[in-house]
Amino acid sequence: MILVPSRLQLLSGNKMTDFNISFKPMLTPKAMLEKGIFGGTYFNQLVDYRIFPKNWFSDLDKSYFLSNNYDKKINYFKIKSGQSQEEWEAKGWINKDDPRGWFEWYCKYFNGRRHEDDERQIKRWLAFCGPKGRFRNSIYNKIYKSGLGIENSKSISPRIQQSLLHWSYIVNNEDYERWKLEKQK
Numbered sequence: 001m002i003l004v005p006s007r008l009q010l011l012s013g014n015k016m017t018d019f020n021i022s023f024k025p026m027l028t029p030k031a032m033l034e035k036g037i038f039g040g041t042y043f044n045q046l047v048d049y050r051i052f053p054k055n056w057f058s059d060l061d062k063s064y065f066l067s068n069n070y071d072k073k074i075n076y077f078k079i080k081s082g083q084s085q086e087e088w089e090a091k092g093w094i095n096k097d098d099p100r101g102w103f104e105w106y107c108k109y110f111n112g113r114r115h116e117d118d119e120r121q122i123k124r125w126l127a128f129c130g131p132k133g134r135f136r137n138s139i140y141n142k143i144y145k146s147g148l149g150i151e152n153s154k155s156i157s158p159r160i161q162q163s164l165l166h167w168s169y170i171v172n173n174e175d176y177e178r179w180k181l182e183k184q185k
Contacts (some may be wrong), residue, residue, distance in 0.1 A: 022130060026172075030053075031152055032103070032166075034060065036075045037076070037103070038070075039071050039074050040065060040066070046085075052166065071111060073125075076159070077161055103166065131178075139153075150171060150176050151173075
């Protein structure tokens with residue numbers, strides 16, 4: 001389920017650059033779908049899920065990826081999180097080759113495709129949930145202020161945590177401890 005940097009390096013087939021060395025998603029697309037993302041609606045328009053490996057979907061109920069209605073119960077944190085397709089397009093986040101956005105790009109990248117949009121998408125990932133990412137640091141700050149610690153953090157800002165899951169990131173003790181050390185500097 002967890003990707004190690006060497007897996008991504010093997011997939012790249014190109015000389016590694018600083019931005020893709022830093023790109024370390026935690027979950028495979030299959031693992032993300034199994035956990036519950038996008039209210040089950042991700043593949044209901046614009047992208048045929050059948051272009052991806054069958055084993056990503058074989059053990060999943062179609063409500064986890066092909067629903068016409070957003071169902072927050074599908075999401076891992078049981079809340080609605082994210083913006084609409086229209087909002088993604090209005091903000092210029094969509095590349096014509098990946099009309100469903102970052103997750104579609106990531107599915108294709110994970111399967112070995114290299115594309116002119118790779119650098120932009122990886123920079124977006126880094127800004128969102130990389131080591132200095134806005135939402136990653138925000139959730140760790142909220143957990144720290146709560147005093148609950150990582151093991152009891154699922155109830156803290158579930159919307160942020162669901163959004164992080166949409167970007168293949170899960171709150172974890174190793175990153176939290178590293179964040180606390182950085183905070184002390």
